[in-house]
Each structure stands twice: as C-alpha cells, then as structure tokens.
Amino acid sequence: MIMNHSDLMRGSIERLKSAKRPVLHVGPDAWRAISDVAELARRLGAPILTTPDAKSLIDEDDPYSAGVFSFGATEYAQRVMRQSDCVIGIGTNWGEFASRSGVALGGKSLIQLIDDPTEVAVTSTPEFVLLGAIPELVREFTKGLDRQERTAPWSSTLRSVARRRPYSRRSRGIPPADGVLAIAEALPERSRLACDVCSAALHLLAIPRLNRQKRLWLQIERSACMGAAVAAGIGLRMATGLPTVILIGDWGLLMSGSSELATIASLGIGQLVVIVWSNAGGALIRDGVAAQRIDVPSDTHTWAIQPRFAAMGKACGLDAVTVRTASSLRRTLSTAMQAPSPVLIDAIVDPHAPSPAMDRYVHLDASRSSE
Ligand SMILES: Cc1ncc(C[n+]2csc(CCOP(=O)(O)OP(=O)(O)O)c2C)c(N)n1
Numbered sequence: 001m002i003m004n005h006s007d008l009m010r011g012s013i014e015r016l017k018s019a020k021r022p023v024l025h026v027g028p029d030a031w032r033a034i035s036d037v038a039e040l041a042r043r044l045g046a047p048i049l050t051t052p053d054a055k056s057l058i059d060e061d062d063p064y065s066a067g068v069f070s071f072g073a074t075e076y077a078q079r080v081m082r083q084s085d086c087v088i089g090i091g092t093n094w095g096e097f098a099s100r101s102g103v104a105l106g107g108k109s110l111i112q113l114i115d116d117p118t119e120v121a122v123t124s125t126p127e128f129v130l131l132g133a134i135p136e137l138v139r140e141f142t143k144g145l146d147r148q149e150r151t152a153p154w155s156s157t158l159r160s161v162a163r164r165r166p167y168s169r170r171s172r173g174i175p176p177a178d179g180v181l182a183i184a185e186a187l188p189e190r191s192r193l194a195c196d197v198c199s200a201a202l203h204l205l206a207i208p209r210l211n212r213q214k215r216l217w218l219q220i221e222r223s224a225c226m227g228a229a230v231a232a233g234i235g236l237r238m239a240t241g242l243p244t245v246i247l248i249g250d251w252g253l254l255m256s257g258s259s260e261l262a263t264i265a266s267l268g269i270g271q272l273v274v275i276v277w278s279n280a281g282g283a284l285i286r287d288g289v290a291a292q293r294i295d296v297p298s299d300t301h302t303w304a305i306q307p308r309f310a311a312m313g314k315a316c317g318l319d320a321v322t323v324r325t326a327s328s329l330r331r332t333l334s335t336a337m338q339a340p341s342p343v344l345i346d347a348i349v350d351p352h353a354p355s356p357a358m359d360r361y362v363h364l365d366a367s368r369s370s371e
Contacts (some may be wrong), residue, residue: 012128013144019086022046027092033135045150056210071097072205094121101200173350178326182207187265194238196229198249199283201357227256243271265317270340279349313344321346
C-alpha cells in the first residue's frame with residue numbers, strides 16, 4: 001500500500017502514543033533540530049540517545065540525555081535501548097555503529113525521520129519512514145501528541161551513578177579512560193574537539209562531558225578515515241574562532257596526519273593543540289585481533305620503537321611537549337589552549353590498557369557478547 005505523508009505521520013504518531021518506553025535516537029543529520037528534539041523528548045518522557053558522530057549535539061548534563069548508542073555505549077545507554085519498545089531515529093541511517101548492524105533494534109517499533117532518501121535504514125526495517133526537513137518533521141510529531149510535558153524520562157530509574165575514579169599513577173603510561181577525562185575537563189567552556197578514528201574515541205564516547213558549546217567532531221559512522229581529524233581540526237579552529245583540540249592516534253598521525261603539522265606551524269594559529277595518543281601503535285587493531293582470536297604477529301599492530309612525537313612536532317616548527325600522567329595532560333592542555341601559537345602534546349598512553357570492546361567485536365564474536 002502506498003501512503004502519503006499525512007497518513008504516515010498519523011500512523012506513526014498513533015504508534016508513538018501507544019509506546020510505553022519510547023526512545024529518541026539522534027544522528028548527525030538532526031543538527032538543525034536539537035531544540036525541537038528536546039521538546040519532543042519532554043512531551044514523550046523519552047530519553048535521548050545519540051549515535052557516535054552526533055555525540056555532543058545533546059547536552060550530556062541534560063536529564064533527558066542517555067548518552068551514545070551504539071559504538072561506545074555505556075551500561076546505562078545499553079539498558080535504555082534494551083528496554084525501549086519504540087525507537088524514533090532522527091537524522092540517522094542506523095548503520096553498523098549506530099545500531100549494531102540493526103541487531104540492537106530487533107523486536108522494536110521503528111520510526112525513522114530523515115531528510116535524504118539514501119539514508120533509509122538497510123540494517124533493519126522501520127515501520128514508518130518520514131522524509132522531509134527534520135526540524136519540521138519533529139515539530140509535527142510534537143504537535144500531534146496530546147501528552148503533557150514530563151519532568152523526567154521513563155529511563156531515570158535505570159541510571160546508576162557513575163563513580164569518578166581518581167587518576168591512576170601506574171607507570172606504563174596514562175590509563176586511556178583517565179586521559180580522555182583529563183582532555184574533556186581541560187577543554188574551555190566554548191571549544192571544539194576533533195577526534196580521529198582511534199581507541200581514544202571509544203573512551204571518549206562513554207564519558208558524559210560534552211555539549212553544543214564543547215563540541216565533538218567525529219566521523220566513525222561514515223568514512224572512518226584515519227588522519228582526517230587533523231584537517232578537520234584546522235578547519236574548525238579557523239571557521240569557529242574557538243580554541244580547538246585535535247586528538248589523534250600515533251599510527252593515524254604517521255599515516256596521514258603528519259603532513260598537516262607543517263601546515264599548522266606555518267599557519268601559526270594559537271589556541272590549537274594536537275594531542276598524539278601515543279600507545280605504541282594501533283590499539284583498535286591490537287584489541288580487535290585479540291577479541292576475534294586472530295593470530296597475527298604483534299609487529300603488525302605494535303611498534304618496538306616508539307616515535308618521539310614531541311621531537312617531530314618541534315622539527316615541524318611547533319611548540320611540543322611529552323606528558324606521562326593524566327594530571328599533567330590536563331594541566332598542559334589547559335595552558336596550551338591559551339597559547340598564542342600551536343602546540344603538540346605527545347601523550348604517552350598505556351599500550352596494555354584494553355579498549356572497550358563495543359560493537360565491532362561484539363557482533364563479530366557473539367559468544368563474548370554481553371547483549
Ligand atoms: C585510512 C585508514 N586506514 C586504515 C584504517 C583501519 N584502522 C582503523 S583504526 C586503525 C589503527 C589506529 O591506530 P592509532 O591511530 O594509533 O590509534 P589507536 O587505535 O592506537 O588508539 C586502523 C589501521 C582506517 N580506519 N583508515
């Protein structure tokens with residue numbers, strides 16, 4: 001049966017009215033509709049999850065924010081998705097890293113709001129797909145609901161209080177979870193963070209410290225091309241005028257980001273900091289092959305000789321420093337963010353610390369899945 005827009009809208013609003021535990025799942029294409037999304041969430045009493053690349057579009061201090069799903073999801077975010085009976089995907093194509101290739105959405109009523117027909121979900125089958133300008137679609141939904149505004153989402157009782165762990169003083173380098181926390185805490189209230197495809201992104205996705213003022217650039221859901229965060233960070237710094245941090249893996253910097261160091265130095269822009277996540281090679285690959293029990297020589301992903309990135313930064317004309325603890329990372333970054341010229345921080349991260357397994361390995365090896 002072919003349905004027109006009004007039929008689809010009416011049908012999906014009816015479906016939503018009968019939902020007991022609806023969830024909004026917000027993707028990057030919803031960026032123009034954030035206040036409308038917040039209003040809809042309050043009307044429905046629905047928690048808001050974002051996809052990885054949309055992290056920071058929703059203020060993570062907001063009581064309706066439930067964090068990121070699916071790559072990098074916290075226990076709370078996973079619980080929220082598991083218990084929901086109806087998911088409204090707003091500006092997401094529900095791809096591999098937003099939906100565990102559709103597995104996470106199984107058995108739920110799905111409504112998708114998109115502004116591009118090529119974004120129709122292919123990993124699952126939504127009951128309703130509405131195509132149009134996303135802010136308007138969201139507003140139409142809100143208007144169609146007669147529910148009263150709620151003070152808290154249905155999921156509030158599922159939230160467990162995350163304990164703030166003290167920075168560890170182990171000697172093998174910075175524990176990655178502490179490192180990303182140190183970075184998030186050192187970011188000025190209005191700033192930008194461009195994070196490359198690296199293990200730091202996984203740790204970052206799990207900490208609720210970002211918002212629209214302190215905004216993240218990440219492109220894990222689409223191209224996931226290593227090295228791109230350096231160019232993105234330069235662009236963000238120039239376009240927004242805000243202090244900007246580029247966070248990139250050591251492999252990523254050597255592979256395709258290193259040429260940009262000279263560009264950064266020659267531009268001479270201050271309040272621009274490159275943090276190299278120095279963990280002796282590729283942690284995502286290291287942990288990925290281990291999780292899948294693939295037997296490869298360790299030198300395919302781990303280096304015996306660690307490049308000295310501070311020396312490399314200086315050779316390119318940047319101010320550069322090496323840090324070995326989370327607290328010195330935080331202190332150094334706070335100062336570097338105010339510096340009149342660009343700074344490179346070589347952050348020595350514990351190469352033995354495991355990355356959160358998350359989607360990629362979870363569905364590659366179902367026997368280890370916690371879902
Ligand atoms: C251009 C490109 N080549 C290869 C990959 C596959 N890949 C994803 S993560 C990764 C290793 C990343 O290592 P690093 O940048 O050091 O970050 P870490 O995982 O150690 O934090 C590789 C090779 C990719 N995403 N992009």
